[in-house]
Amino acid sequence: MMDPTAYEDFRAAIFASMWRDLAPLEEEIEEHESIPREKIWPALREMGAFGLLIPTEYGGHGLSIAQYLPIIAEFAKVHGGIRALVHVHNSMGHAFWELADERQRDAVLPGVADGARSVAFGLTEPDSGTGLDTATTAVADGDDYVINGRKWLITNSDFASHFMVFARTGSTLSVVTVERDAPGLRIEELPETMGCKGGQHGLLTFTDVRVPQTNRLGAEGSGAEGMERALEISRVLVAASSLGTAEYALDLSVRFAQQRVTFGKPIASRQAVQRYLAEMATDVHALRLLLDDAAAKWDAGRRIPQEASICKLFGLEAVGRVTDRALLVHGGIGYTRRHPIERLYRDARLNWLEEGTPTIQQLVIARELLKGAARHSEDMELTNP
Numbered sequence: 501m502m503d504p505t506a507y508e509d510f511r512a513a514i515f516a517s518m519w520r521d522l523a524p525l526e527e528e529i530e531e532h533e534s535i536p537r538e539k540i541w542p543a544l545r546e547m548g549a550f551g552l553l554i555p556t557e558y559g560g561h562g563l564s565i566a567q568y569l570p571i572i573a574e575f576a577k578v579h580g581g582i583r584a585l586v587h588v589h590n591s592m593g594h595a596f597w598e599l600a601d602e603r604q605r606d607a608v609l610p611g612v613a614d615g616a617r618s619v620a621f622g623l624t625e626p627d628s629g630t631g632l633d634t635a636t637t638a639v640a641d642g643d644d645y646v647i648n649g650r651k652w653l654i655t656n657s658d659f660a661s662h663f664m665v666f667a668r669t670g671s672t673l674s675v676v677t678v679e680r681d682a683p684g685l686r687i688e689e690l691p692e693t694m695g696c697k698g699g700q701h702g703l704l705t706f707t708d709v710r711v712p713q714t715n716r717l718g719a720e721g722s723g724a725e726g727m728e729r730a731l732e733i734s735r736v737l738v739a740a741s742s743l744g745t746a747e748y749a750l751d752l753s754v755r756f757a758q759q760r761v762t763f764g765k766p767i768a769s770r771q772a773v774q775r776y777l778a779e780m781a782t783d784v785h786a787l788r789l790l791l792d793d794a795a796a797k798w799d800a801g802r803r804i805p806q807e808a809s810i811c812k813l814f815g816l817e818a819v820g821r822v823t824d825r826a827l828l829v830h831g832g833i834g835y836t837r838r839h840p841i842e843r844l845y846r847d848a849r850l851n852w853l854e855e856g857t858p859t860i861q862q863l864v865i866a867r868e869l870l871k872g873a874a875r876h877s878e879d880m881e882l883t884n885p
């Protein structure tokens with residue numbers, strides 16, 4: 501955690517540089533559907549965006565989750581594509597720190613903190629489902645693993661130096677780091693996305709890619725647990741992105757409703773429009789409180805699978821409702837590219853998919869709920885024999 505007084509200054513400075521240095525690039529990114537690295541990289545490096553969640557001993561800022569949330573939310577306001585880039589870089593740098601041993605951390609993390617290196621997350625596959633359904637294999641051969649399979653939709657695939665690959669090692673899953681230049685790894689672009697434009701979410705094909713077994717993160721067979729741990733906090737961070745998008749859509753809607761006059765009065769004076777605004781504010785407020793709760797628990801050292809999935813699920817529903825309402829408040833002109841609502845609407849839809857769809861969040865929430873209920877009835881049996 502950063503010292504609270506230093507954090508206040510740091511946060512004010514990073515917010516200022518986001519709006520000064522990054523926001524003016526929005527039109528260029530949307531127009532060309534590509535992030536101009538030569539302009540974005542120096543700005544992100546200068547403001548310290550690459551090392552936000554990287555511990556200070558590896559050159560990062562070591563922010564707590566509570567300190568990081570408002571910053572990633574602000575990135576979502578400025579531009580969804582830049583937010584996705586910064587989110588995955590920090591989230592996966594953080595996950596790597598959690599899963600790696602000292603030697604692996606020393607080798608990779610200092611470069612991650614200044615953006616010279618970046619760790620990407622290789623989980624989703626074109627040919628099978630996520631998690632235990634993984635079809636990619638890492639077969640032990642002497643001191644190496646030989647990896648075969650395909651991963652897709654892998655964010656930051658255009659520049660990541662390392663991929664954390666979830667692969668089947670026999671009947672269990674393991675996480676193995678593969679470097680970008682490993683022989684046998686082919687990286688291809690996928691088509692541009694609906695929103696959060698400019699980043700690459702590519703297709704990785706592993707053909708007899710050989711890496712030393714020392715590239716494995718954690719014990720063999722610990723991949724399912726590693727995946728859960730990486731996704732847990734990352735789900736909270738996706739929900740923080742939903743909060744940023746929703747807050748901005750609400751602010752713009754309040755302003756627009758006060759300015760737009762129909763039948764001689766600002767539309768903000770109409771009860772029907774006030775109802776939209778009130779519903780949006782309720783969603784924003786509830787999401788903010790859910791996030792505060794999850795961050796406080798995580799920063800206190802607790803595991804929060806249920807809270808994380810609740811944040812992610814409520815966040816995607818809230819940002820969906822808020823951007824729907826924002827479009828309605830803006831009327832037809834909101835559907836044009838003159839207003840940022842159109843971009844926020846598209847950016848928000850990625851939050852539905854990142855780190856798992858709604859059904860996956862429901863599955864985790866119900867699993868944790870039923871586990872808790874089973875524990876409770878065991879206790880009842882013990883206390884009421």
Ligand SMILES: Cc1cc2nc3c(=O)[nH]c(=O)nc-3n(C[C@H](O)[C@H](O)[C@H](O)COP(=O)(O)OP(=O)(O)OC[C@H]3O[C@@H](n4cnc5c(N)ncnc54)[C@H](O)[C@@H]3O)c2cc1C
Pocket residue numbers: 588620621622623624625628629630652653654655656693701850853854855856857858859860
């Ligand atoms: C822009 C972008 C960036 C991404 N970045 C990354 C990344 O960096 N790394 C990465 O690994 N992945 C990444 N993803 C992938 C993303 O996490 C997945 O797309 C998402 O988790 C859904 O998985 P899927 O696409 O395989 O959908 P599917 O699993 O094919 O799901 C399709 C539908 O079926 C439902 N479904 C599937 N299986 C079940 C089941 N067993 N029970 C109930 N319902 C089910 C799903 O909920 C969904 O509604 C990214 C995706 C996008 C769009």
